[in-house]
Amino acid sequence: METRLLILNPDPVFEDRTLAILESAGGFDVQIVRTLSEAVSVLLGENFDGFAIEGDPAVAVEQATNARQHFPSLKIVCLLASRAEAQTVAAAKQQNIELIAQNQTGFRSALERSLRSFDRSGQAAAEGIDPCHSLIGNLNQFSAAEILQMSCLSQRSGRFTFKSRRGTSEIYLQHGSVRHAQFGSLEGEAAVAEIFRWRQGRFFFEEGIISQVQTVNRPWAHLLIDNLQKLDETLELASV
Amino acid sequence: MRDKELERKLRLLNIQLDNWKKLHDLIAYGLDKAKPIISSEQERQFTDLRANLVQETEHILGELKILAELSGKTMNVLQRAVSLRAVRELPHDEVRRLETEWNQVFTKLGIVQGQLKAARKKLAGQTAVAYYLSRLFRRPAAAH
Numbered sequence: 140m141e142t143r144l145l146i147l148n149p150d151p152v153f154e155d156r157t158l159a160i161l162e163s164a165g166g167f168d169v170q171i172v173r174t175l176s177e178a179v180s181v182l183l184g185e186n187f188d189g190f191a192i193e194g195d196p197a198v199a200v201e202q203a204t205n206a207r208q209h210f211p212s213l214k215i216v217c218l219l220a221s222r223a224e225a226q227t228v229a230a231a232k233q234q235n236i237e238l239i240a241q242n243q244t245g246f247r248s249a250l251e252r253s254l255r256s257f258d259r260s261g262q263a264a265a266e267g268i269d270p271c272h273s274l275i276g277n278l279n280q281f282s283a284a285e286i287l288q289m290s291c292l293s294q295r296s297g298r299f300t301f302k303s304r305r306g307t308s309e310i311y312l313q314h315g316s317v318r319h320a321q322f323g324s325l326e327g328e329a330a331v332a333e334i335f336r337w338r339q340g341r342f343f344f345e346e347g348i349i350s351q352v353q354t355v356n357r358p359w360a361h362l363l364i365d366n367l368q369k370l371d372e373t374l375e376l377a378s379v
Numbered sequence: 380m381r382d383k384e385l386e387r388k389l390r391l392l393n394i395q396l397d398n399w400k401k402l403h404d405l406i407a408y409g410l411d412k413a414k415p416i417i418s419s420e421q422e423r424q425f426t427d428l429r430a431n432l433v434q435e436t437e438h439i440l441g442e443l444k445i446l447a448e449l450s451g452k453t454m455n456v457l458q459r460a461v462s463l464r465a466v467r468e469l470p471h472d473e474v475r476r477l478e479t480e481w482n483q484v485f486t487k488l489g490i491v492q493g494q495l496k497a498a499r500k501k502l503a504g505q506t507a508v509a510y511y512l513s514r515l516f517r518r519p520a521a522a523h
Contacts, residue, residue: 159383163386165381
């Protein structure tokens with residue numbers, strides 16, 4: 140199984156050091172884009188194991204920070220043309236963005252190690268959908284926002300499980316409010332925001348399963364409005 | 380076995396083909412009289428695309444050893460299609476010429492892509508030793 144990577148490189152013909160390394164290493168399925176809006180558009184439609192941004196430190200980290208706002212669980216690495224300033228490093232760390240300088244010794248091994256760690260094929264979501272679940276569907280037909288809205292309006296309590304190539308996530312409802320959400324290491328509102336962007340995958344609802352943990356404290360209507368607004372901003376960025 | 384040079388050529392060709400197809404999409408939009416509005420954003424995309432193609436075409440075609448065959452046709456297309464508005468205002472015979480030359484370049488690039496992919500597939504089934512042995516025995520005899 141190849142690691143699927145999206146690479147943002149404004150000049151892939153003449154600045155191709157990283158691409159050459161990935162080609163000779165093998166095992167990577169690489170798609171190249173030249174602009175952030177192109178990247179966002181591709182990321183909305185397809186699943187990638189990771190996103191690598193090449194360029195000058197300040198620009199690359201700014202683009203990565205922007206991408207992070209729209210794709211909270213995406214693994215992002217910046218491949219920097221020169222050493223980054225302390226302020227840039229701090230900004231990247233805060234956003235959980237990895238930095239690798241292209242002029243550092245051992246760049247090749249650092250790059251391969253980092254990108255191989257993106258591979259999520261071992262964590263692929265199992266199907267495991269039981270026909271006795273009270274609601275089963277496909278995210279191609281109903282978005283997460285639509286089905287959550289419907290369930291919250293009808294004051295449901297239970298667990299929604301969403302399965303896609305990105306992994307498995309869960310949202311727990313209690314009396315029509317979101318009580319807890321989890322996707323990988325993300326919890327709470329960040330996990331809800333992630334699920335809102337999924338366009339592919341399946342979901343099912345199990346009535347009566349309540350979470351002991353509470354990570355979401357805001358009413359559903361607020362979550363819905365905020366996340367739809369964020370989604371609009373993402374779509375706007377993709378269309379720039 | 381993987382051949383670095385072959386992989387590099389395929390990457391360059393994919394980039395060129397991708398840009399060439401995007402150019403076609405925008406030209407087709409410009410020529411579509413049913414779509415009256417050409418936005419400044421579309422014009423900007425078109426200019427960026429042309430800038431990339433102008434900058435990269437000679438290098439890529441040179442690497443693929445098809446520069447002599449395609450350089451003239453590629454430049455003709457890029458010079459005729461100055462902007463989306465200019466494309467819309469081209470006379471009918473100029474449009475035909477533009478489309479014919481675009482297609483000739485596209486077809487040749489597609490053929491070369493197929494050849495490179497076939498070479499990659501053949502290589503994938505070989506070990507490094509078998510590859511170099513076959514090259515050794517394929518070498519023509521020196522002229523006396």
